[in-house]
Amino acid sequence: MIIEIGHYALVLALATALIASILPVIGARRGDTALMDLAPLATITLFCLVAFSFSVLTWAYAVSDFSLLNVWENSHSLMPMVYKITGVWGNHEGSMMLWLLTLTLFSALVAIFGRNLPDTLKANVLTVQAWITVAFLLFILFTSNPFMRLDPAPAEGQDLNPVLQDFGLAIHPPLLYLGYVGFSVCFSFAVAALIEGRIDAAWARWVRPWTLAAWTFLTAGIAMGSYWAYYELGWGGWWFWDPVENASFMPWLAGTALLHSALVMEKREALKIWTVLLAIMTFSLSLLGTFLVRSGVLTSVHAFATDPSRGIFILAILSFFIGGAFVLFAWRAPQLKSGGLFAPISREGALVLNNLILTVSTATVLTGTLYPLVLETLTGEKISVGAPFFNLSFGLLMIPLLLAVPFGPLLAWKRGDLLGALQRIYVVAGMALVAGFAFFYAQNGGPVLAALGLALGFYLIFGSLTDLWYRANFGKLAFKIAFARFKGLPRSAFGSALAHMGLGVTVLGIVAVTTFETEHVLEMKPGMRAEAGGYSLVFDGLREAIGPNFTEERGHFTVSRNGAVVADVWSSKRIYTARRMPTTEAGILTFGASQLYVSLGDPMTDGGIVVRIWWKPWILFIWGGAVVMMIGGFVSLSDRRLRVGAPSRRAKPVKLAMEPAE
Numbered sequence: 001m002i003i004e005i006g007h008y009a010l011v012l013a014l015a016t017a018l019i020a021s022i023l024p025v026i027g028a029r030r031g032d033t034a035l036m037d038l039a040p041l042a043t044i045t046l047f048c049l050v051a052f053s054f055s056v057l058t059w060a061y062a063v064s065d066f067s068l069l070n071v072w073e074n075s076h077s078l079m080p081m082v083y084k085i086t087g088v089w090g091n092h093e094g095s096m097m098l099w100l101l102t103l104t105l106f107s108a109l110v111a112i113f114g115r116n117l118p119d120t121l122k123a124n125v126l127t128v129q130a131w132i133t134v135a136f137l138l139f140i141l142f143t144s145n146p147f148m149r150l151d152p153a154p155a156e157g158q159d160l161n162p163v164l165q166d167f168g169l170a171i172h173p174p175l176l177y178l179g180y181v182g183f184s185v186c187f188s189f190a191v192a193a194l195i196e197g198r199i200d201a202a203w204a205r206w207v208r209p210w211t212l213a214a215w216t217f218l219t220a221g222i223a224m225g226s227y228w229a230y231y232e233l234g235w236g237g238w239w240f241w242d243p244v245e246n247a248s249f250m251p252w253l254a255g256t257a258l259l260h261s262a263l264v265m266e267k268r269e270a271l272k273i274w275t276v277l278l279a280i281m282t283f284s285l286s287l288l289g290t291f292l293v294r295s296g297v298l299t300s301v302h303a304f305a306t307d308p309s310r311g312i313f314i315l316a317i318l319s320f321f322i323g324g325a326f327v328l329f330a331w332r333a334p335q336l337k338s339g340g341l342f343a344p345i346s347r348e349g350a351l352v353l354n355n356l357i358l359t360v361s362t363a364t365v366l367t368g369t370l371y372p373l374v375l376e377t378l379t380g381e382k383i384s385v386g387a388p389f390f391n392l393s394f395g396l397l398m399i400p401l402l403l404a405v406p407f408g409p410l411l412a413w414k415r416g417d418l419l420g421a422l423q424r425i426y427v428v429a430g431m432a433l434v435a436g437f438a439f440f441y442a443q444n445g446g447p448v449l450a451a452l453g454l455a456l457g458f459y460l461i462f463g464s465l466t467d468l469w470y471r472a473n474f475g476k477l478a479f480k481i482a483f484a485r486f487k488g489l490p491r492s493a494f495g496s497a498l499a500h501m502g503l504g505v506t507v508l509g510i511v512a513v514t515t516f517e518t519e520h521v522l523e524m525k526p527g528m529r530a531e532a533g534g535y536s537l538v539f540d541g542l543r544e545a546i547g548p549n550f551t552e553e554r555g556h557f558t559v560s561r562n563g564a565v566v567a568d569v570w571s572s573k574r575i576y577t578a579r580r581m582p583t584t585e586a587g588i589l590t591f592g593a594s595q596l597y598v599s600l601g602d603p604m605t606d607g608g609i610v611v612r613i614w615w616k617p618w619i620l621f622i623w624g625g626a627v628v629m630m631i632g633g634f635v636s637l638s639d640r641r642l643r644v645g646a647p648s649r650r651a652k653p654v655k656l657a658m659e660p661a662e
Helices: 002-030 033-062 069-074 081-089 092-113 119-143 168-196 201-232 243-268 272-294 308-335 347-379 387-404 418-442 448-472 479-487 491-516 620-637 640-644
Strands: 518-524 529-532 535-546 550-561 564-576 581-585 587-591 594-603 609-616
Touching: 002 033, 002 119, 033 069, 033 081, 033 092, 033 119, 069 092, 081 092, 081 168, 092 119, 092 168, 092 272, 119 168, 119 308, 168 201, 168 243, 168 272, 168 308, 201 243, 201 272, 201 620, 243 272, 243 347, 272 308, 272 347, 347 387, 387 448, 418 448, 448 479, 448 491, 491 620, 518 529, 529 609, 535 564, 535 594, 535 609, 550 587, 550 594, 564 587, 564 594
Parallel strands: none
Antiparallel strands: 518 609, 529 535, 535 550, 550 564, 564 581, 587 594, 594 609
C-alpha cells in the first residue's frame, strides 16, 4: 500500500507542478499578487510530495521489497544496507527520481530564500522551474516509473551492478546532481528576466549565489567521480575523456565562465547579453549530458543505455527548453542595452578573456564528444576521439588562461595598468620558476616542459595570494595595520583566492603524476619481488575470501623500503554471486600525497598472476586542489553580500534596463 501512495504522490506532484507552471505567470502578467503568491506555496508543496515519493522508494530498497520491479532489478537481500540505499539512484529510474528531488529542492530554496526578489521576477522564476519539473515528471511517470509492480513477487533480487557497490556512489551522484540541476535556477532567472524585461546589476546579484552554489557542488561531484573511477575500476587513471565525463565537464566550464561574467555584470553592468546567454547555455549543457547518459547513444560505465524511447523523450525536452530559450533570447536580445564600456586592459577585459577561452574550450570538448556520434548517424562510419585530441587541443587553450588568472584581480575596473600589474607579479613568477625547477630536480628530472608546467602550478598558488597581499597593503603599512585590513577583507576575496589556489594545486598534481609516474606490468608468483617508487613489493600469494554477496581472491603484498617493512596491501578479484560479474578491487597505499597502486590481472596457467603496479607521485594534489576550490566556493557563499544577494524591496527600485528596439 505504501508503494501505491508513493506513486500517487508523484501524480499529485504533477498536478501541483501544472498549477505552479500556469497561474503565477498569469499573475505576473496581470499584476495579481494573489496568483503570484501561489508560486512559493505550490513550489514547497511540490518538493514535499517528491521528497515523500523518493522516501517511499528508498524504504522499498531498505526492506528489499522485490515486488517492485526497480528494486528486483537493482538490489539483493544480502547487500549491505549502505549499498541498498545508494542503489536507489544506481539505476535509471532511481537516478531520475534523484534528479527530480534535487530540482524541486532548488525550487523550494528559491521560494524560501527569495524573499528579497521582486514579486514578478520571483513568480516567473518559479514558473520556469515548474515547467522543467512538469517535463521531468511526465518523463518519469510515462517512461521511467520506479513504482512498477511484479506479480508474483520474486524471492530474491538480481543485485546491483557490482561496479556501483561502492561508497563513492553515495557521494558522487548527489553532488553531481546538485551541480547539474543547480544551474536550472540560473536558467530560470535568465528566462524569467527575458520574459519580464529586467536585466540589470541587481539581476546579476540575485543569480550569482545560485551559480556559485551549483559550480561548487559540480566541482565536488566531478572530483569525486574521478577518484571513484580511479580506485574502483582498477585502471589506474584519473581522467579518461569518456563522453559521459565530458558531459559533466562541459557545464562546469560554461558555469565557470558564467560565474565570472556575472561578476562583471554586477560590478559594471557590462556583458548583460553575454551573461544571460551563458546562463541558458550552461543548463542546456546539463540537459545535453542527461540526454547522452540516458538515450542509449553512448556505451559507458557511467551510462544507463536502455530503452531508446526514453532518449526520444529527453531529446524532446532538450529541444523544447533549449530551443525555446534561444528563440526567446533572439527575440529579446536586440532590445537589451549594451551596458557599461571598459578598456581592453582592465579587470573586465581579463574576465572577458577568461570567458572567451572557457567557451572555446567548452566548444572543443563538445565537438570531440559529439563528432563521432554525428558522423556515425550520418554515414554509419565509427570513429573514436580520444585523449590525444583532447589533451592537445584543450591543453593548449588552458595555458594562456592559467597565465592570465593572477592578472585579473590586480587590474582596476574599467581601465587597468598592465605594466603596474606586471611589476606586482614578476616576483611571484620568479618564485614559481624556482619552485617548479626545484620540484623537477627533486623528482630526478624528466621532460623540461614538465618543469614549466610545475612552475605554472606554483604561479597560480602564489599569484592567488598576491591580490590579498596588495589589498591589505602588506609592505606599505605597519604589519599590525595591514593584518587588520587583511582580516577585514570580504569573504568573497578569500573564496576567490582559495579557488585559484586550488586550481594551481590541481595543475601541480596533473603535471607531476603525468610526468613522474611509473608503471610495471609483470607476472608474479608467491615470493617474487617488484620495485616501484623506491618501495619493494613481495607477493605473498592469493587467499580466498567470502563477502556478503560475493566471493574473491585476495592478493597480499608486503611493502618495504630500505629493507624495513612499512606496510602491506591487498588487491583482489571479485565475483558477485547473483550477476556472476567480475570486478577488480585495487590495493592502494598512500604516502603523503603520493600513492602506490596495485591491481590484479588475469591468472596464468603456470600458477602466476598478472600484476600491474603504479607509482603515482603527488596524485592526491589533483583531488586535493578540487577540495580547495570547493572550500573557496563555500567561503564565498558565506559572504553576507552573496547570501543576501540583493537589496530588500524597501530599497530604491532598480530601473529597467530594456528599451524598445529602434
